[in-house]
Amino acid sequence: MxxxxxxxxxxxxxxxxxxxxxxxxxxxxxxxxxxxxxxxxxxxxxxxxxxxxxxxxxxxxxxxxxxxxxxxxxxxxxxxxxxxxxxxxxxxxxxxxxxxxxxxxxxxxxxxxxxMEVSFAELNYFVRPCGEIGEYLCDQMFDYNDKLGSNPDTANWLWPHGETWCIxxxxxxxxxxxxxxxxxxxxxxxxxxxxxxxxxxxxxxxxxxxxxxxxxxxxxxxxxxxxxxxxxx
The missing domain is CATH 3.90.245.10 (Ribonucleoside hydrolase-like)
Structure with missing residues (x-):
């Protein structure tokens, strides 16, 4: 990169x-x-x-x-x-x-x-293939989403997201x-x-x-x- x-x-x-x-x-x-x-x-x-x-x-x-x-x-x-x-x-x-x-x-x-909303599919399709920075951006977002979604203190109607994210x-x-x-x-x-x-x-x-x-x-x-x-x- x-x-x-x-x-x-x-x-x-x-x-x-x-x-x-x-x-x-x-x-x-x-x-x-x-x-x-x-x-x-x-x-x-x-x-x-x-x-x-x-x-x-x-x-x-x-x-x-x-x-x-x-x-x-x-x-x-x-x-x-x-x-x-x-x-x-x-x-x-x-x-x-x-x-x-x-x-x-x-x-x-x-x-x-x-x-300003994008879908997870868009991010995986358009961003992830773009070298180290693409992988980093996607991994950071999805890991954060999964972390909050699996935490009983933060898991609610917002976390985890469905198939979209507001950037x-x-x-x-x-x-x-x-x-x-x-x-x-x-x-x-x-x-x-x-x-x-x-x-x-x-x-x-x-x-x-x-x-x-x-x-x-x-x-x-x-x-x-x-x-x-x-x-x-």
Whole structure:
């Protein structure tokens, strides 16, 4: 398998903003600041596939990046009320920091990212043959599914999955790759986020872009094609 050696890998914060009064150390935050402050007229798109901690740290450390960054975040519940959501509840304070900042935010909430679904048969057919990385991706997913499904504490209506899986982080690429009628979004006043992940309307909040629909097939097929082109036999 060809090794990926041209993409830097740096560590993020060990702590959520809500866990400490001091700004946590974060190589990821420092890297974001460095990239955002480069002499370049283009915005820096930051794809966030989990909590907003490291970008929140970067903004608090250097507020000037707000004019240079567009944050694409997979997280938060559906509008208007919000709901329990995994990525958001990792660091609600960081989400509020960025929602109250002047930074542009493109949010893909829970109901939208769950549109990104593939079948186990698709993964085995299209991904597994793509070298070591294909086998690794499939094995990690299926082993995790089996582990939770066989554990009495986690086995329920969700675990194990049936024959499909939501690959809900991929919309970070969807919104950059796609245009046209098959993808849609609306502008929303950034809410104040409560401790239970619910949304409190904020009439004075800035406008953020909230995605409603995605072209899931194009995104998934693009993934399959790129894996095959780079790692296929």
């Amino acid at each position: 060809s090794k990926i050696d041209d993409v830097p890998l740096v560590k993020g914060s060990r702590y959520a903003l809500s866990e400490t009064k001091e700004l946590p150390l974060s190589e990821g935050a420092d890297f974001i600041i460095k990239e955002a402050l480069k002499e370049d007229e283009r915005p820096l798109y930051v794809a966030l596939l989990g909590s907003l901690t490291d970008l929140g740290i970067a903004y608090l450390k250097e507020p000037k990046i707000a004019d240079k960054v567009i944050a694409i975040w997979i997280g938060g519940g559906n509008y208007p009320n919000g709901e329990d959501e995994f990525n958001l509840k990792q660091d609600i304070k960081a989400a509020n920091v960025l929602f109250e900042s002047p930074m542009q935010i493109w949010q893909v909430p829970k109901g939208t990212y769950k549109q 809900g982080d991929n919309p970070t690429l969807s919104v950059l790759l796609q245009s046209g009628d098959r993808i849609s979004w609306h502008m929303e006043k950034a809410p104040l986020i409560q401790e239970d992940c619910s949304y409190l309307p904020n009439p004075n909040g800035k406008e953020i872009r909230v995605y409603d629909t995605l072209d899931t097939r194009m995104t998934v097929n693009d993934l399959f094609a790129k894996l095959a082109l780079c790692y296929g036999k």
